[in-house]
Amino acid sequence: MKRSIFLYLFVFMALIALYQYVSATHILNDRDEKIERLKSDTAQLQDSIQKLQIKVMDMQYFSLENNDDALAYYDHLKLKDPSRYIADKLLETNEQKGDNPLVPYEGMEGSFKINKIKLLNHKWIIADFSDGKYWGELLIKYELKDDLGVDFTLMDHLLYSKR
Template structure:
């Protein structure tokens, strides 16, 4: 009788060990599959990040911050951030009552004001304007003088028409 109990315990222990082995093997296969999937996804995301970084570099090509030759024109002024200074001076033109004096259109849904500014180099900038409903773009020539005043001259403009 004692031998039968040991035999049953041995068979029971062997079945538990077999179950553990199969279960662990299945778990390992599933984990390896998950790792492979995540690795592929990670590689895809890294490729996307690299593409976005290249796109950002392309977009920054025409900017004062990345143009050392253009920044050299302002070294003697000791401005920490010439782009921000010029953009602030342009935004100050919005403070006048009514339409911005640089915008050659009368506001149809309020006053036209400049919203976004992209300083291209030491002479030109692009600006977006809107009255809340209608919008357009400006190309502006500017001159930053030694006394830190800025003269703005409108070069070209565009008002988008609505198609509806």
């Protein structure tokens, strides 16, 4: 009787050990597959990041902030951020009642105001304007004077149809 109990106990322990071995093997295989998937995903994400970095660099190519030659033009003025200063001066033209004086169109659904501004270099700005329903873009020439006054001159413009 004692012998059969030990035999059953041995068989039971062998089954438990076999179950643990098979279970651990499956867990290790699943973990290895997951690691390989994550490595593949990481490589794809790194490629995407590189593509996005190149795209951002291309988008920043025409930008006063990244143009050292254009920024050198303002060295004598001792401005911390010439881009922000000029953009603020351009946005001040929105404060007049009615349409912005640089927009050559009359607002149809309200007053045309400048919304977005991108300083291309030390001479040109591209700006977006809208009255809420109609919108367009402006190409503006500007000059920052030694007394920190800014003169804006409209070079070209376009108006899109309804949004």
